[in-house]
Amino acid sequence: MLAAARKDLILDRLRREGRIVAKELAIELGLSEDSIRRDLRELDAQGLAVRVYGGALPASPAIVDxxxxxxxxxxxxxxxxxxxxxxxxxxxxxxxxxxxxxxxxxxxxxxxxxxxxxxxxxxxxxxxxxxxxxxxxxxxxxxxxxxxxxxxxxxxxxxxxxxxxxxxxxxxxxxxxxxxxxxxxxxxxxxxxxxxxxxxxxxxxxxxxxxxxxxxxxxxxxxxxxxxxxxxxxxxxxxxxxxxxxxxxxxxxxx
CATH class of the missing domain: 3.40.50.1360 (Rossmann fold)
Structure with a gap:
């Protein structure tokens, strides 16, 4: 799965379930945990997710100017x-x-x-x-x-x-x-x-x-x-x- 598709999947999962556990998602997708953590870091940097211990949460849209x-x-x-x-x-x-x-x-x-x-x-x-x-x-x-x-x-x-x-x-x-x-x-x-x-x-x-x-x-x-x-x-x-x-x-x- 390409990185862009993984990120779309992560964002959709965050919207539906309210959290992502990196280890669980890595096992589900057959990927390394490092790959998922890298995706989460990049989504966090873009303001689209908030990284927490073990995974990520949906980012608030209220942080705009x-x-x-x-x-x-x-x-x-x-x-x-x-x-x-x-x-x-x-x-x-x-x-x-x-x-x-x-x-x-x-x-x-x-x-x-x-x-x-x-x-x-x-x-x-x-x-x-x-x-x-x-x-x-x-x-x-x-x-x-x-x-x-x-x-x-x-x-x-x-x-x-x-x-x-x-x-x-x-x-x-x-x-x-x-x-x-x-x-x-x-x-x-x-x-x-x-x-x-x-x-x-x-x-x-x-x-x-x-x-x-x-x-x-x-x-x-x-x-x-x-x-x-x-x-x-x-x-x-x-x-x-x-x-x-x-x-x-x-x-x-x-x-």
């Missing part, structure tokens, strides 16, 4: 955002992560809704200008790929706030890889913000579910729930639940 993310699963993000907003009590203090799903939350939040919002995203803060909510912005070095403040100064500033809830954006939600994102500084900032909230809710539109990125954020048991519109009967939902994730199904919440 910020401007391109708005076009990825917009309807799913709106459903997740509506369900997330329904969890905010009047007068609550909440932390909003950066990203296009949190921007969708701002769109879903009634402009007269009384609450306090803390964010390290200048785009989220700007979108709240005509809302009644009090807004506090955490500063630091701007990470342009995701339009959020990160780094030591941002983490230090985050340690001085507290909130009822944190709405966490990730790029991957996978039964074995857990909650992941594409940059170590972003992952550290997300953990810092989660530590300042009583509850952390994960925003998981369909493009994130079943995929993985390079850097771990939090284990499932440190979150109050994963808000997603992936159907409860979907096999990936069952796998996530078996891994300890609490799923909040957006369609049910929104309805």
């Amino acid at each position: 910020y401007a391109s993310r708005a076009a990825v699963a917009p309807d799913s993000k709106r459903r997740v955002a509506a369900a997330a907003v329904a969890l905010i009590a009047p007068g609550a203090t909440v932390i909003l992560d950066g990203g296009t799903t949190t921007l969708a939350m701002v769109d879903a939040l009634p402009k007269s809704f009384p609450c306090t919002i803390i964010t390290h995203s200048p785009t989220v803060a700007a979108a709240l200008l005509d809302h009644a909510a009090e807004v506090f912005v955490i500063g630091g070095q701007l990470f342009k790929h995701s339009a959020v403040a990160c780094g030591a100064a941002a983490v230090e500033a985050a340690n001085s706030v507290s909130a009822d809830a944190f709405f966490l954006g990730v790029t991957g939600v996978h039964p074995t890889a857990g909650l992941t994102t594409g940059h170590p500084d972003e992952a550290a900032m997300k953990r810092a913000l989660a530590s300042r909230a009583a509850d952390t809710y994960v925003l998981a539109s369909t493009d994130k579910v079943g995929t993985a990125s390079r850097f771990g954020v939090l284990p499932f048991d440190e979150t109050a729930g994963i808000i997603t519109d992936t159907p409860a009967e979907d096999p990936i939902s069952r796998e996530l639940a078996a891994a300890g994730a609490v799923l909040i199904h957006a369609a049910e919440r929104a309805g």
Whole structure:
């Protein structure tokens, strides 16, 4: 089998099964494990898979540049955002992560809704200008790929706030890889913000579910729930639940 055909097979298997075990695939195809590992390295370098010990996981499509993310699963993000907003009590203090799903939350939040919002995203803060909510912005070095403040100064500033809830954006939600994102500084900032909230809710539109990125954020048991519109009967939902994730199904919440 030619390398191109092998890679197509690997990508199809990742889409259907959510993981590749290099040793098992090598035996199935009658090839050396080194050949499969080389294919996985090349697919990882192209951003099409994420190599892990013993194999690979599907790469998240949410690691594209910020401007391109708005076009990825917009309807799913709106459903997740509506369900997330329904969890905010009047007068609550909440932390909003950066990203296009949190921007969708701002769109879903009634402009007269009384609450306090803390964010390290200048785009989220700007979108709240005509809302009644009090807004506090955490500063630091701007990470342009995701339009959020990160780094030591941002983490230090985050340690001085507290909130009822944190709405966490990730790029991957996978039964074995857990909650992941594409940059170590972003992952550290997300953990810092989660530590300042009583509850952390994960925003998981369909493009994130079943995929993985390079850097771990939090284990499932440190979150109050994963808000997603992936159907409860979907096999990936069952796998996530078996891994300890609490799923909040957006369609049910929104309805």
